[in-house]
Amino acid sequence: MLTLDTLNVMLAVGEEGLIEEVVITLLASPQLAAFFEKFPRIKKAVTDDLPRWRDSLRRRLKETEVPPELTEEVVCYQQCQRLSTPQFIVQLPQILTLLDKVHSPYAAQARKLVTDNATFTPALHTLFLQRWRLSLVVQTTSLNQQLLEEEREQLLSEVQERMTLTGQLEQVLVENENSAGRLWDMSAGQIKRGDYQLIVKYGDFLAQQPELMQLAEQLGRSREAKSVPKKDAPMETFRTLVREPATVPEQVDGLQQSDDILRLLPTELATLGITELEYEFYRRLVEKQLLTYRLQGESWHEKISQRPVIHQDFDEQPRGPFIVCVDTSGSMGGFNEQCAKAFCLALMRVALADRRRCFIMLFSSEVVGYELTAEQGIEQAIRFLSQRFRGGTDIASCFRSIIERMQGGDWYDADAVVISDFIAQRLPDDVVAKVKSLQRDQQHRFHAVAMSAHGKPGIMRIFDHIWRFDTGLRSRLIRRWKR
Numbered sequence: 001m002l003t004l005d006t007l008n009v010m011l012a013v014g015e016e017g018l019i020e021e022v023v024i025t026l027l028a029s030p031q032l033a034a035f036f037e038k039f040p041r042i043k044k045a046v047t048d049d050l051p052r053w054r055d056s057l058r059r060r061l062k063e064t065e066v067p068p069e070l071t072e073e074v075v076c077y078q079q080c081q082r083l084s085t086p087q088f089i090v091q092l093p094q095i096l097t098l099l100d101k102v103h104s105p106y107a108a109q110a111r112k113l114v115t116d117n118a119t120f121t122p123a124l125h126t127l128f129l130q131r132w133r134l135s136l137v138v139q140t141t142s143l144n145q146q147l148l149e150e151e152r153e154q155l156l157s158e159v160q161e162r163m164t165l166t167g168q169l170e171q172v173l174v175e176n177e178n179s180a181g182r183l184w185d186m187s188a189g190q191i192k193r194g195d196y197q198l199i200v201k202y203g204d205f206l207a208q209q210p211e212l213m214q215l216a217e218q219l220g221r222s223r224e225a226k227s228v229p230k231k232d233a234p235m236e237t238f239r240t241l242v243r244e245p246a247t248v249p250e251q252v253d254g255l256q257q258s259d260d261i262l263r264l265l266p267t268e269l270a271t272l273g274i275t276e277l278e279y280e281f282y283r284r285l286v287e288k289q290l291l292t293y294r295l296q297g298e299s300w301h302e303k304i305s306q307r308p309v310i311h312q313d314f315d316e317q318p319r320g321p322f323i324v325c326v327d328t329s330g331s332m333g334g335f336n337e338q339c340a341k342a343f344c345l346a347l348m349r350v351a352l353a354d355r356r357r358c359f360i361m362l363f364s365s366e367v368v369g370y371e372l373t374a375e376q377g378i379e380q381a382i383r384f385l386s387q388r389f390r391g392g393t394d395i396a397s398c399f400r401s402i403i404e405r406m407q408g409g410d411w412y413d414a415d416a417v418v419i420s421d422f423i424a425q426r427l428p429d430d431v432v433a434k435v436k437s438l439q440r441d442q443q444h445r446f447h448a449v450a451m452s453a454h455g456k457p458g459i460m461r462i463f464d465h466i467w468r469f470d471t472g473l474r475s476r477l478i479r480r481w482k483r
Contacts, residue, residue: 002071004143005062015144019057022148023050026156035163039170041177045184046159053155060151061144069102070139077132085125092120106135162187165196169378172203172345179352186377195382199345202385206342211479215467216346219417219447220322220354256294259285263292320413321357322347323405325398327420328362328389336451336471337389340419343449343469347417348372348381359405360384363398395424395459399431406444417447418463422455427462435462 005015026032036043066074076098080088092114099107109131117124165187166180174180206213255265268290271277284290324347326332326340344360351358351373360370362384370380395418402416438444448463453470460466 002066002074003062004064004066004140004147005058015058015061018141018144018148019054022057022152023053026053026152026159029156031156031160031163035167039167039180041174041180042166042170042184044177045181048181049184056155057148057151060147064147066143069104070136070143073099073102073104074136077129077136080132081129085120085122088125088128089120104135105139106132109135165378168196168200169203172199172206173349173352175349175353178355179349182352182355182373182377186375188375196378198382198385199378202338202342202345205338206346209339209342209479212339212343212469213346215449215469216343216350219449219465219467220347220350220356252293252295254294255291257289258292259288259290260292261285263295265291265293267291320415321359321411322351322417323359323361323402323411323414324417324419325361325363325402327395327398327418327424328387329420329424330390331421331423332389332451335476336421339451339469339471340389341385343419344372344384345381348377357410359411361398361401362387363394363401369401395420395422396428396431399427399435403431403434403438406438406442412442413444415445415447417449419449419451420455421452422448422450422459423452424456424459426456426458432462439464 032046036046076095080091080095083091096107096111096114099110104110110128113124113128113131114120162184166183169183169187170180173183268281272281281290324344326344332340344358348358350356356373358372360372360380362368362370368387370384371377372381372384374380398418405411406414406416435446439446445464446462448460448466450460450466450468451471453468453472453475
């Protein structure tokens with residue numbers, strides 16, 4: 001079968017101009033203009049998607065087959081081009097019959113050319129073929145326009161659905177242009193409105209708990225080296241510059257009452273020359289009530305102090321992906337569950353902004369994983385937020401899963417985050433040893449987000465940093481009172 005792309009090449013039909021016209025028409029639509037005005041950070045992401053749209057249109061032209069009638073007419077035209085005038089005259093009745101058979105727009109014009117000219121000359125032969133070719137070009141162009149118009153409508157419908165999705169999630173997940181672009185890419189999936197409303201719901205909850213968002217930003221942006229002062233560390237000299245008022249004033253800084261004869265105002269000196277006011281001058285001098293200039297200056301001097309030498313165990317670490325383990329035991333239900341899910345959503349926002357990966361693992365009786373920053377990240381996030389927290393706590397399996405994933409090439413510089421109330425059994429010695437090995441040899445960092453003040457210290461001692469967010473009633477009331 002003959003494809004439309006091949007037909008365009010045969011007839012020298014410029015498809016690129018038609019494709020550009022479709023793209024420009026799409027960008028000029030009122031829906032897109034209003035969307036760009038409301039969400040300017042997503043405009044660049046949509047613009048960066050233009051090459052994909054063009055490739056999609058070209059691919060559709062290459063895959064679309066030409067209708068059988070038009071194919072038959074094109075084949076006949078190609079065969080006629082190789083015929084001489086006498087041969088063409090012999091084949092002319094069959095050609096006219098074929099044009100009528102395939103319902104060619106050129107059929108009536110071709111028959112008129114033959115009937116209006118008694119003698120079929122070589123010039124008429126050339127004119128017949130030229131007009132036939134022109135008719136074929138018009139048919140091909142119309143077919144291209146029809147196909148591209150259908151593609152434009154379909155593409156516009158797709159873009160509108162993605163605009164609705166990104167517009168709804170922009171407030172929750174978009175922090176900068178990086179996250180806007182990632183969100184636009186992830187919106188390509190088939191996601192129903194009722195599904196992504198779950199993300200909006202937890203986004204609203206996150207807005208009501210700003211401390212969770214601040215905690216995620218602190219954890220995500222933390223790149224400091226581990227500075228550990230040793231107990232027996234030697235003292236070192238520390239020099240700083242300190243500013244203090246100068247003993248010798250340098251500039252006028254207003255007026256004041258004093259007995260400073262050298263800085264008297266001229267009006268005060270004038271009273272001394274009047275006999276009737278002389279005793280009044282001396283009285284004010286004794287009481288320090290004469291108006292004088294107030295001069296002020298400042299100076300810097302070096303202050304020397306002693307402090308212990310601080311040793312840095314590790315250099316500044318790069319921002320790698322997140323491996324987040326969430327405790328889904330029964331004790332993490334209710335408000336704890338809401339906070340854990342909202343915190344993961346906040347980490348997803350940080351990961352999208354910094355072009356990082358974010359992998360969520362749920363642990364209770366078994367480990368289930370979701371990658372929130374993959375191409376299907378929104379669908380994965382919806383599946384994660386739909387889970388219910390129930391069952392026991394198997395924190396050892398969580399750590400084993402983390403260790404296994406960190407040994408993969410894509411996660412060599414990952415940060416592990418464990419979200420739990422840490423009311424669980426102690427970790428096995430082999431797990432503790434392996435975690436310490438990763439911390440020491442590969443500089444992996446393990447963070448704990450403690451949802452309870454009653455977590456076992458023996459478990460939490462293994463972490464590099466503990467981020468506390470107590471979900472108890474007292475702590476919740478204190479946080480609300482401080483807002």
